[in-house]
Amino acid sequence: MxxxxxxxxxxxxxxxxxxxxxxxxxxxxxxxxxxxxxxxxxxxxxxxxxxxxxxxxxxxxxxxxxxxxxxxxxxIAPVLHPADPLERAQHRAWIAFGSEILGDQMQMMVAQGEERFTAASRQLFDKLERLDKAMGNGAFFAGDDFSLIDAALAPLFMRMEILHALRPLPRWESLGKLRRLTALLMELPEVAGSVTADFPDRLRNYISERGSLFLRTA
The missing domain is CATH 3.40.30.10 (Glutaredoxin)
Structure with missing residues (x-):
């Protein structure tokens, strides 16, 4: 099956x-x-x-x-994790960090009060700035080849671009390495095809239905 x-x-x-x-x-x-x-x-x-x-x-x-x-x-080939145990552990660590950022992103998207919204936004962008500094000089996050880190970060970056289209996010716009990586990832068929064509509208509706401050102050 x-x-x-x-x-x-x-x-x-x-x-x-x-x-x-x-x-x-x-x-x-x-x-x-x-x-x-x-x-x-x-x-x-x-x-x-x-x-x-x-x-x-x-x-x-x-x-x-x-x-x-x-x-x-x-x-299943191709292998997307490095063979070296230490490098593989480092990749897993950055994937875990990406999961933490997704949590902050969700909190910012659904926050209804000013205090919670401000705190979640600060945590989100502080971590994104750290991620931007950690990215290497290759095309992808950890080098010139697509890895499981990129598969893990692509959903985060896709949502950041949608949110940025709904209201300007200057701190996101300032993250040059992550924005370049985002542009590259969004062009990949496996990333573009990982959601339905109406995904941006679905996400906006999800935020709107929760009365989020994110849209009310846009």
């Missing part, structure tokens, strides 16, 4: 695994669920009750995007 990735359309962690699957040109099906009304069959599969889940076969399921991507990288 083909791999089945269980998803929520706006989830950046699902998108990380979609990008990895598309980059490796692996056949898979995508099953969307409503996270507000999680079906019983999904809760039986996922101990965390979160997406993504990758169904390998009728009896085997993986959960957590990084675990899924590591499994895919260890079993």
């Amino acid at each position: 083909p791999l089945e990735l269980i998803s929520f359309p706006l989830c950046p962690y699902v998108q990380r695994s979609v990008i990895t699957l598309l980059h490796k040109q692996v056949g898979f099906t995508l099953t969307h669920i409503d996270l507000a009304h999680k079906p019983e069959w999904f809760l039986a599969l996922s101990p965390l009750g979160k997406v993504p889940c990758l169904k390998i076969d009728e009896h085997t399921v993986l959960f957590d995007s990084q675990v899924i991507n590591e499994y895919l990288d260890e079993t």
Whole structure:
């Protein structure tokens, strides 16, 4: 049976695994669920009750995007992690840092009060500036080749560009290395094809439905 990735359309962690699957040109099906009304069959599969889940076969399921991507990288070419153990550990560390930034980004997007919005924005851009400084001089984050770091960061950067289009974000605009990397990643078929064509509208509606200060002060 083909791999089945269980998803929520706006989830950046699902998108990380979609990008990895598309980059490796692996056949898979995508099953969307409503996270507000999680079906019983999904809760039986996922101990965390979160997406993504990758169904390998009728009896085997993986959960957590990084675990899924590591499994895919260890079993399907091309390999996207470095061979050296220390470099591989460093890549994992930056992926974990990217997950922290996604949390700050979400908090900024949905914050309804000024204090929470300001705090989340500051944390988000402070971390993005650190990420910008850490990026090497190659085309991608860690060199001249696409890696699992890029698969993990692409959803974050895609959302930053959408948010920047909704309201100017000067601190994002000032991050030269990350903006160049973002432009490169957005042109890749595996990144462009990892979301639906109406994704920007879906994201805007998601923010609007929560009465976010982000749109009210745009």
